[in-house]
Amino acid sequence: MKNKKFTITENVLASQGQRFLNLIIDLVFIYILILSVGTTIVLIAEATNNFAVSSWVENMNLVEIIAYGLLILFLYYFLTEVYFSRTLAKLVTRTIVVTSDGSKPTIKMIFIRTLSRFIVFEGLSYLGSISRGWHDSLSGTYVVKKKRLAKSKRFFNNPEEFGKAE
Template sequence: MEENTFYITEDVLASKNMRFVNNLIDLIPQYAIMYAISYSFFYIGEFTGNYALNDYWAEISTVEDYFYSYLLLFLYYFIMESTTHRTLGKYATKTMVVMTNGQKPTHKDIAKRSLSRMIPFDALSFLGTNGKGWHDVISNTYVVDIAKFEAIKKSYDELEQIGAHLIKDK
């Protein structure tokens, strides 16, 4: 007998509006961290009288700025999504990241997802026709509405249990 497999369907996907709100909310901690680093370097200089870090930070090149920004972007998404499968934006909209089969992504999947976010204009790629961002497609992940996802998953699991009992009782 062939085993049924659960797959994510369009009806459980997070809406484009939810995805957009996720993006906006997730920018806030990233900017806050960058500003905190900047002010920390300034206050370290004030406290120690050594302004080397502050001077370095104030005079970084565009390439260095992109490097640090993308490093922070990667770390933010990788740490948040690999530990909780959600970011602050996803907590606000009650969404989460899952694989095609409804399972939680591995660290490798999240690393692919986080690295893919460095593609220019990826942050808005989910606004396309299928509602999936490039980072979703590359990592084979989905962002789902938790309430809808759990309801469908529960129904699927209950049907699987019924099927297992029918086969066992034969």
């Protein structure tokens, strides 16, 4: 009977409201990061008398701005989810990215998850009843409520512990 394996159930999944809040908070952090990195590059360039770099950053065309923004977006999601299994927004909403058995995703899974965010209509994938986007489905990951996941895993591993009076 000990051969059973823990799997994510719907009751631990983050709600659509939490997922939407994650998106809004992450976009604010990413916007701040984009401005901060750009400003830092300009300040360092001017401090080192490298006015060509400073001028280039200040006069980027639309394609360069989009490429720069997408690079920051990719690095933000990839690095935070590889190292912490969560972005800053997920930290605020107390959610976390996990695999189907509740463990930390592999680097490959996070890479696929991050690339999948760039699918053109990926945002529409949340219109269904289950709060999983294409970047979740394609990478085999789930965004769950961290405390509820921990409680479910404890119950799965020690069901008799939950039947006792406290």
